[in-house]
Amino acid sequence: MTKLKLCIGLGGAMLSSVHAFAEQHHLPILQYHHVGDSLPFTTSVTPEQFQEHLDYLSDSGFQVVDLASGLDKLKAGKGLPDKAVAITFDDAYKNIYINGYPRLKEKQFPFTVFINTDPIVRKNPNFLTWDHMREMKQYGGVFANHTISHPYMMRKQAEETFDVWFDRIKQEVMQVEDLLIQKLGGSPQMLAYPYGESNSYIRSFLKEKGIVGFGQQSGVVNIDSDFTNLPRFPASGAYAAVSTLKTKLSSLPMPLKDIEKEGDFAGDSAVSMVLTFKEGRYRLRDLTCYVSGQGKAQLNWLDKRRVEVTAAKPFSYGRGRINCTMPDYKTANFHWFSNVWVKPRAEEGYVEEKSEKNSEK
Template identity: 40%
Template sequence: MKQLLSCFLSLKTALCALMLLPALANSADSAVFLQYHHVSEHTPRSTSVTPDQLKQHLDYLDDNGFSVKNSVDVVDAIRDGKPLPDKTVVITFDDAYLNIYENAFPLLKEKGYPFTIFVAIEPVDKGFSQFLSWEQLKEMGQHGATIANHSITHSHMVVKHPDETRQAWINRNRDEIQATEARIKEQTGQNVKLFAWPFGEANPELQQLLSSMGYVGFGQQSGVVGPLSDFTLLPRYPMAADYAEMRGFRTKVNSLPLPVKKQQPASAMVTDDNLKPSLTLELAKGDFQKNQLQCYASNAGEIPVTWLDDEKTRFTTATPDSLPVGRSRYNCTAPSMDGRRYYWYSHQWLRLKKDGTAID
């Protein structure tokens, strides 16, 4: 912006404007975050991509004008209103599996791509054979890896222990986040205050806690990070199983954030008296086709969209079938005006078991 201002204040305003137009046309205020777990042919398909699939993903980014950026830099730019290159992508891995070092790291290092590993530290500290060591994490940190917080135990943080008070539950989660961050700093020197919710599960109380601690939080709901995003629960596209196939990958990395100004409800929690929850969204203006907006539920496929005003700024949607125990999603998308890209928003729901616990 300083360059733009000085240029327009100069005597060569017209020439400057012409020179700056290409840069402005190729700037953006959003980024796609990708979430991986395993990179292996021998791990559960539901949380895995093969090394060949990851190579296809990285080659596509390399061959099609994408900018792969550091997570901290991208988050700071979006929050501060600074432009990013169009088609900016951030690569993240959860849980610190050894196969990240064995199979992903060589591919990323060859490309010179930065990436983030969200570490649940207990298996690392205990030296579990299928997990990274601190030495491997430090080595990757020297080659573009950001090492970030994923809790100690990777537990369901929304679940209270039996007879645990609300304050004790809050304090326990605060202590776990702080202890993890301290251990990461001790072992790697990094202290970036990015946190990935285990299982992508959060609720407003925990999100408020995270914000008060100065952290940015990441979920596992699909979508694109933009200036209107909730920075305690930023979206990432999960890459595994059928969701990692190239056709879907191309659509997702080219997508844009559906500009959601307000959402009701704010919470992911599903109660027994409301097993078919409605999601109401209020949209800001954007370059998308409102008439083509569609929503989908993970348990029911396409679900109806009801506009609440003539201007089509507010709509509601709901599943016709009760959400199952566990995690579910509503995804809402609309094509851009030129039909080349999709605007995307996702909300994750969480229904606990009758005993108040969650399923993995």
């Protein structure tokens, strides 16, 4: 009511006031790793590309927000600034400090770095130091959890029982939380899963500890998201072109009421999931889903708001995903949803089923 009266009272300034009060209730999050010239292509942007990204954000009116604060607002049902976006880095590479931080500082953009602490404690020269991080904290840097040793968290080591594995994984998380408090004065209680992999045990543990978790599936976050497995958009390697960022930054959450799938793992059959959409006016028949390495998925509409999405063939070993997009009814933007499965080899020791815990006791 107050905002409406203010806009009316300002007369000719009404349009600018409306813009100032514009809100969005979702958040795209960009994921980076390296910022450098001679690094792995898939996880790198050059300093020039990174500068181009930041220039595009500022020139196009995007509002870069602190990740933890933005997520707190979304969970509380509060709005974010119009065109809000968050910037994150995985791992604690020194080139973030050398090539990324000065550009972020110049723009006054907040950012979050998920750190794996083992190379930091061992003083690996290719990784950040605690002094680097203390400096970066003064100019918008936030440092969060990426485990101690960057393990495949879902895998047991040789001869490990379920309980020994789970205790080790808990230590991978909680020791970093302790170090963040000891060395940097606090923790935002956020964890990026190494390789984006987690299972129900790990996610339940994070929920119990009040820690927000991030995977490596793509999409945008809103109040309906699973805050133990949030999506982010990769912005490195093949995804570093500004033209690809534009679509992702303008993406909307997929209006899903429910997602039915058989766990986190792919087997010898093609994966499938059933998506149930919320009530509302959506372009459901324009939904398109793509399977990594396969092309379009098969869509079988079970009723007017439920669709079964099925891959054409089984996944190869490793991680596979299905990305779904749907044009928005009112704008030129797209709703976006992604799901990742892992197809493990037997020798990799993945903890797969809840029944495994019972069978070992």
